[in-house]
Structure formats: structure tokens, C-alpha cells
Amino acid sequence: MRIGKKLTVLIAVAALMLCSAQGALAAKVIKMHHLNKNGAFDNPSGAAAVVFKNLVESGTNGEVQVQIFPSGQLGKDAEVVQQVKDGIIQLGVHSVGAVGSVYPMISVLDVPFAFPNHAVAYEVFDGPFGKKLAGDITAKTGMKCLGFSDSGGFFQFTNSNHPIKTLEDMKGLKIRTMGLDTHKMLVSSLGGQPVSIAWSEVYTSLQTGVADGQMNPVPIVEFAKLYEVQKYLTISNHLFAPHVWMMNMDFYNSLTPAERQVVESAAKTAIVVSRGIANAIEASDRGLPFLSAKMEIYTLPESEKERFRAASQPVVIKYLEEHFGDEGKEMLNAFLDAIKEASK
Known part of the structure; x- marks a missing residue:
């Protein structure tokens, strides 16, 4: 009888496990x-x-x-x-x-x-x-x-060579970008040298000098610990x-x-x-307050930001219009019009 009860329990457990497995499947x-x-x-x-x-x-x-x-x-x-x-x-x-x-x-x-x-x-x-x-x-x-x-918010510039306070400070800096032509063009238009590097390789590339700097939002600079291999952070808000x-x-x-x-x-x-x-x-203490103890932070004044905008925006817009044709122009205009409308 005892063996029979054990067998019954085992069968019941097996049935429950089977039902559970079928439910999971x-x-x-x-x-x-x-x-x-x-x-x-x-x-x-x-x-x-x-x-x-x-x-x-x-x-x-x-x-x-x-x-x-x-x-x-x-x-x-x-x-x-x-x-x-x-x-x-x-x-x-x-x-x-x-x-x-x-x-x-x-x-x-x-x-x-x-x-x-x-x-x-x-x-x-x-x-x-x-x-x-x-x-x-x-x-x-x-x-x-x-x-x-x-x-993570607006993109900012970081680098390990010197503070970026003027447009001229961008000259010659090797800045890591994504593989997008527009990102490379942005850096080039400001006088930098774009270096396309996969995200998984960014920290090592900055550490070894393959790139002098990079551009990313503040939270990414913090949680990726880029402050360990970058000395200067410039608040530019140049991309979202x-x-x-x-x-x-x-x-x-x-x-x-x-x-x-x-x-x-x-x-x-x-x-x-x-x-x-x-x-x-x-x-928070994981953002700018934290980074201010690790890096030298500078915010571009509006007058200098306008110089950056004047150097880069027309170049990228011209590329987009030429590269994507009428369809690209229509999407671009819809984008810019939406920004104007939302800014009212």
C-alpha cells in the first residue's frame, strides 16, 4: 500500500511537471x-x-x-x-x-x-x-x-586632450562616432577627425588613444565609466x-x-x-554632480553654440537633401517643422 501511495504521488508530480512544461511551451x-x-x-x-x-x-x-x-x-x-x-x-x-x-x-x-x-x-x-x-x-x-x-539625453563631447570651449578647440581631435555618415560629417565640420568604433570597444579605444574623445549623453558617460579615460566634458547638447x-x-x-x-x-x-x-x-549623484568631481566640465555659452551650429548644421542638411532625394527632403522638412511647432 505504501509503495502504491508513493507511486501515485510520483505520477501526480510528473503530471504537474508535464502540465507546467506544456504551459511554458x-x-x-x-x-x-x-x-x-x-x-x-x-x-x-x-x-x-x-x-x-x-x-x-x-x-x-x-x-x-x-x-x-x-x-x-x-x-x-x-x-x-x-x-x-x-x-x-x-x-x-x-x-x-x-x-x-x-x-x-x-x-x-x-x-x-x-x-x-x-x-x-x-x-x-x-x-x-x-x-x-x-x-x-x-x-x-x-x-x-x-x-x-x-x-540618456542630449549628446555631449568628452576628450582627454584639452577643454573644448571654442570651435577652434575641436581642431584635430579624434572623436569616436557611430557608423553614421551624418555623425562623422558633424565631427568633420567642426574640425575634428571622426573615428567609427563599435560601442563595445569604446572604453578600450579611449584608454589606448585610438580615439581622443567621444560624444554621448551624460548618463552614458557615467555608467560606462568613461570618466576613467576622459578628462574633459563639454555640455554642448548638439544631438538627441x-x-x-x-x-x-x-x-x-x-x-x-x-x-x-x-x-x-x-x-x-x-x-x-x-x-x-x-x-x-x-x-543626481550619478550624473553631472558626480562627474564634476571626476572631470573638468564646461558648458558652451549660447554665443559659442551658435558658432558650432553655423559650422555644422548647413553641412549635414545639405548632405541629407542630396543623399536621400525628394523623399529625404520631405522627411527632413517634416522633422524641422515638427520642432518649430513644438517650440512655440
């Missing part, structure tokens, strides 16, 4: 890539990812699961964009540099000194222009664009380059209407979270 899984460490308070993309995961899993009663692969575990960002397109993973939060490999016209966002402040940038990406751009990305790439989150949320279209289409609503709502909320965290970090 039945769940839809979103494998999610982002470039930075996971954590609700560590960095904008990490915060956005954990919030997205929580909202999707709770909103679908676990029918849709999210597995996060942070810190570029799946490869270089541009490589992972292709993995999303091929359906190897389902969702990526990508830099504009990576998105440029499948949607080159993302470069219209690279007009230097275009945004006056964060509020205008957020309004532009959440408004009609953002919807237009997301729709075009979806149509051209075959991937669903879910929106545009904050990569969002992270782009890209989902495999076949997977998106496999979701029920209710699941799609949850996923899209979760992405929108996560995007708002990324912006709050980016601004909070910049203003």
Missing part, C-alpha cells in the same frame, strides 16, 4: 535585446526593459513572457537588428547607428543643434512626426517600430539620438489583438520611464 516569448545593464534605476534602457517585461507579463497573465538580454549579449547592435528582422529574437532597443543599417533615412534626426530642450524632443517623437517616422521604418524594414525612447524599439513583424502579427494592445501600451510606458530615468540620473 504554450507561452509566447519575447527575447529582448538592449545595449546596457539591466536594472530599474541603472540606466534608461535597463529601466525601460524591466518595466516593459513587468507590464507585458502581468498584462497578459503570463501568456506572453519577456526574456531580457542586456549589455549587448547577443552581439553588436547592428547585428542584432538583423536578428530581429530574421525572427531569431523578437524585440530590440537599438541605437540610431544600428537602425541606420536597415533604415538609412534615420539620419534625418542628426541635424546638429536642432532641439532647444528635452520637452520639445519628446513632443516631436510622440507626435505626428514620430508616428510618421515609425510608420516609414515599419514599411521600409518589415519590422514593427514601437516608438522612440531616451538613450533616441533608442528605437523594433519588433519582428511575424511575431507581432502572431499576437492576439489584446496582446498587441498590452505590448504597445507597455512600450509607451517604458519609453516614458526611460525619459524620467535619463533626466533623474543626469541631475
Whole structure:
């Protein structure tokens, strides 16, 4: 009798394990890539990812699961964009540099000194222009664009040679950029030498002198510990380059209407979270107050910023108009008009 009871228990446990395994197999899984460490308070993309995961899993009663692969575990960002397109993973939060490999016209966002402040940038990406751009990305790439989150705020210049206080101070500096032609052109127009380097290799390149400096938002300078290999930080606010949320279209289409609503709502909320965290970090002991003890910080006055703008903006706009033709001009004009409207 005792053996019979044990056998019954074992069968019951096995049945439960089988049901659990079948339930796990039945769940839809979103494998999610982002470039930075996971954590609700560590960095904008990490915060956005954990919030997205929580909202999707709770909103679908676990029918849709999210597995996060942070810190570029799946490869270089541009490589992972292709993995999303091929359906190897389902969702990526990508830099504009990576998105440029499948949607080159993302470069219209690279007009230097275009945004006056964060509020205008957020309004532009959440408004009609953002919807237009997301729709075009979806149509051209075959991937669903879910929106545009904050990569950490406005781009600033850092370097290890000398303070950048005037346009002339840029001359000859080897500045790391993403692979985008517009970023390289921006640096060249200011008198620097652009050096295209993958994000995973930036710290070592700055440490060894392959590059003198780089450009990124303040939170990225902090959490990537670039202050260890850079001495000078110049607050220039010259670019705002969002992270782009890209989902495999076949997977998106496999979701029920209710699941799609949850996923899209979760992405929108996560995007708002990324912006709050980016601004909070910049203003906290992990942002400018922290970096001021590690680096020499200088803010470009408006008069000098205008010199930077005059040297770089016409060059990039001319390139965009010539390179992308009428379609590029139309998207560029829509972008600039949206900024004017949001700035009123």
C-alpha cells in the first residue's frame, strides 16, 4: 500500500511537471535585446526593459513572457537588428547607428543643434512626426517600430586632450562616432577627425588613444565609466539620438489583438520611464554632480553654440537633401517643422 501511495504521488508530480512544461511551451516569448545593464534605476534602457517585461507579463497573465538580454549579449547592435528582422529574437532597443543599417533615412534626426530642450524632443517623437517616422521604418524594414525612447539625453563631447570651449578647440581631435555618415560629417565640420568604433570597444579605444574623445549623453558617460579615460566634458547638447524599439513583424502579427494592445501600451510606458530615468540620473549623484568631481566640465555659452551650429548644421542638411532625394527632403522638412511647432 505504501509503495502504491508513493507511486501515485510520483505520477501526480510528473503530471504537474508535464502540465507546467506544456504551459511554458504554450507561452509566447519575447527575447529582448538592449545595449546596457539591466536594472530599474541603472540606466534608461535597463529601466525601460524591466518595466516593459513587468507590464507585458502581468498584462497578459503570463501568456506572453519577456526574456531580457542586456549589455549587448547577443552581439553588436547592428547585428542584432538583423536578428530581429530574421525572427531569431523578437524585440530590440537599438541605437540610431544600428537602425541606420536597415533604415538609412534615420539620419534625418542628426541635424546638429536642432532641439532647444528635452520637452520639445519628446513632443516631436510622440507626435505626428514620430508616428510618421515609425510608420516609414515599419514599411521600409518589415519590422514593427514601437516608438522612440531616451538613450540618456542630449549628446555631449568628452576628450582627454584639452577643454573644448571654442570651435577652434575641436581642431584635430579624434572623436569616436557611430557608423553614421551624418555623425562623422558633424565631427568633420567642426574640425575634428571622426573615428567609427563599435560601442563595445569604446572604453578600450579611449584608454589606448585610438580615439581622443567621444560624444554621448551624460548618463552614458557615467555608467560606462568613461570618466576613467576622459578628462574633459563639454555640455554642448548638439544631438538627441533616441533608442528605437523594433519588433519582428511575424511575431507581432502572431499576437492576439489584446496582446498587441498590452505590448504597445507597455512600450509607451517604458519609453516614458526611460525619459524620467535619463533626466533623474543626469541631475543626481550619478550624473553631472558626480562627474564634476571626476572631470573638468564646461558648458558652451549660447554665443559659442551658435558658432558650432553655423559650422555644422548647413553641412549635414545639405548632405541629407542630396543623399536621400525628394523623399529625404520631405522627411527632413517634416522633422524641422515638427520642432518649430513644438517650440512655440
